[in-house]
Amino acid sequence: MFKLEHITKQFSDQYVLQDFSFEILQGEKIIVSGRSGIGKTTLFRLLLGFEQPDNGNLFFEDQLLTETNIWDLRRRVAYVSQDLNIGRGNLQAFFNETLSLKANINHKTDSLSRLTELMAYFELPDSLLLKNIEELSGGEKQRVAIINALLLKRDIFLLDEITSALDKSLKIKVLDYFLLNPDFTVLLISHDNYVPENAQTRILKLD
Numbered sequence: 001m002f003k004l005e006h007i008t009k010q011f012s013d014q015y016v017l018q019d020f021s022f023e024i025l026q027g028e029k030i031i032v033s034g035r036s037g038i039g040k041t042t043l044f045r046l047l048l049g050f051e052q053p054d055n056g057n058l059f060f061e062d063q064l065l066t067e068t069n070i071w072d073l074r075r076r077v078a079y080v081s082q083d084l085n086i087g088r089g090n091l092q093a094f095f096n097e098t099l100s101l102k103a104n105i106n107h108k109t110d111s112l113s114r115l116t117e118l119m120a121y122f123e124l125p126d127s128l129l130l131k132n133i134e135e136l137s138g139g140e141k142q143r144v145a146i147i148n149a150l151l152l153k154r155d156i157f158l159l160d161e162i163t164s165a166l167d168k169s170l171k172i173k174v175l176d177y178f179l180l181n182p183d184f185t186v187l188l189i190s191h192d193n194y195v196p197e198n199a200q201t202r203i204l205k206l207d
């Protein structure tokens, strides 16, 4: 699905990735680890085309990624960042915006029931939909961002520390949801040691 060939990325005189090669297969669950500041988020930003490599090539489904075909990739990827500034205003309106996107518009009833199911699975009460996003707790915002990403109906997930504000039982639910779904290709930056027993994961340790 993704192939990185001899990627080098530096900021000023600091090398973040140097001659880095890696391949990600469809359906794989990759756990990206490494100390703070090593380059985990930069790797995600390269995969999304938000950053350009200084050297090397990046392929998505055997196509060299360029400015012209980056949207083929972005239409397939849901990126959940560690930033909890996910938006403002009424939560129902926030989700409605996602449900009005092309991927959902022809399946509005399905999408609405998916929203209800996801809210229940991630333990958010329906009454939350009446609130403004800025009133939500950190953990609620984190789950809203996750649900919103799932409503996009993408199959590749780049997840950057998406459980940092959650308690242990919710962390487990979130990680189970992504790591046990055979249809999802997942790259997960996580400091949690938990991995579901029957998940097949691969560790990418940046050093």
Ligand SMILES: Nc1ncnc2c1ncn2[C@@H]1O[C@H](COP(=O)(O)OP(=O)(O)OP(=O)(O)O)[C@@H](O)[C@H]1O
Binding pocket: 011, 012, 016, 034, 035, 036, 037, 038, 039, 040, 041, 042, 043
């Ligand atoms: N746009 C930028 N300009 C300059 N330096 C940058 C830029 N983006 C990232 N860096 C630097 O690159 C290094 C890697 O940053 P990155 O955010 O990828 O690390 P990380 O492994 O995700 O860290 P953390 O676990 O703390 O989130 C850091 O030293 C950071 O300061």
